[in-house]
Amino acid sequence: xxxxxxxxxxxxxxxxxxxxxxxxxxxxxxxxxxxxxxxxxxxxxxxxxxxxxxxxxxxxxxxxxxxxxxxxxxxxxxxxxxxxxxxxxxxxxxxxxxxxxxxxxxxxxxxxxxxxxxxxxxxxxxxxxxxxxxxxxxxxxxxxxxxxxxxxxxxxxxxxxxxxxxxxxxxxxxxxxxxxxxxxxxxxxxxxxxxxxxxxxxxxxxxxxxxxxxxxxxxxxx
Amino acid sequence: xxxxxxxxxxxxxxxxxxxxxxxxxxxxxxxxxxxxxxxxxxxxxxxxxxxxxxxxxxxxxxxxxxxxxxxxxxxxxxxxx
Numbered sequence: 001x002x003x004x005x006x007x008x009x010x011x012x013x014x015x016x017x018x019x020x021x022x023x024x025x026x027x028x029x030x031x032x033x034x035x036x037x038x039x040x041x042x043x044x045x046x047x048x049x050x051x052x053x054x055x056x057x058x059x060x061x062x063x064x065x066x067x068x069x070x071x072x073x074x075x076x077x078x079x080x081x082x083x084x085x086x087x088x089x090x091x092x093x094x095x096x097x098x099x100x101x102x103x104x105x106x107x108x109x110x111x112x113x114x115x116x117x118x119x120x121x122x123x124x125x126x127x128x129x130x131x132x133x134x135x136x137x138x139x140x141x142x143x144x145x146x147x148x149x150x151x152x153x154x155x156x157x158x159x160x161x162x163x164x165x166x167x168x169x170x171x172x173x174x175x176x177x178x179x180x181x182x183x184x185x186x187x188x189x190x191x192x193x194x195x196x197x198x199x200x201x202x203x204x205x206x207x208x209x210x211x212x213x214x215x216x217x218x219x220x221x222x
Numbered sequence: 223x224x225x226x227x228x229x230x231x232x233x234x235x236x237x238x239x240x241x242x243x244x245x246x247x248x249x250x251x252x253x254x255x256x257x258x259x260x261x262x263x264x265x266x267x268x269x270x271x272x273x274x275x276x277x278x279x280x281x282x283x284x285x286x287x288x289x290x291x292x293x294x295x296x297x298x299x300x301x302x303x
Contacts, residue, residue, distance in 0.1 A: 102289045109238050
């Protein structure tokens, strides 16, 4: 699988994501700087990493969402290329309008940094094929603005269409309906606050995240 | 020519920052506050001829996230204001 990781000034999980992708796919991803206007030819998967793009100026993800490369990412998403946004990447995808809702300051105003149990709500998506529906997994979170909010109609639609991919079993940020990760309507864009790329080998203390990338690889290769 | 853009959270959107400020005011002994909402003020120094429609476009495309925020534009015709 030919993957690309987007790099903004202030991204800090881009290398972690690249290492995880190389481990699972056997191929080093292209690191694509935010000023680029195109993704490498034949890109089959795009990762928008965590971090503090543009220092979180204005709103988390706001500046990055308007950078040149995001037009190319939106085009790729429109063609059905799988796109994942992790943490700051999730904030960027909502700011870019690729996912509904917004990520606000954590309800307790604290930066949360710990492992959280999550329930896999939908195992039918490109990104969750490696899990069983209803399964409990554990990913670390590390964020200040992970409080997912959207209007009631949007939340109802996300639930009704099976677009809540992951839900917190231990509420850590005040998210509406304990939402940790959501899919777009076509199912090829996932945004989530927890970090699957930080639990891909036993030395990390867990490998639950590895299955996300393995499931994706299998689905893309099929 | 200058313009001020006020970006505020929509009604009903939880404002943890406002709540913390409110709590801190109470801690200082100020009892007369019912609620606090925090927002942003963005000042634009504009080139001559920049129209209202363009400023609104700036707000919609970048300055405010209209999923959760409202914006209000105030033009200051007098540059020294």
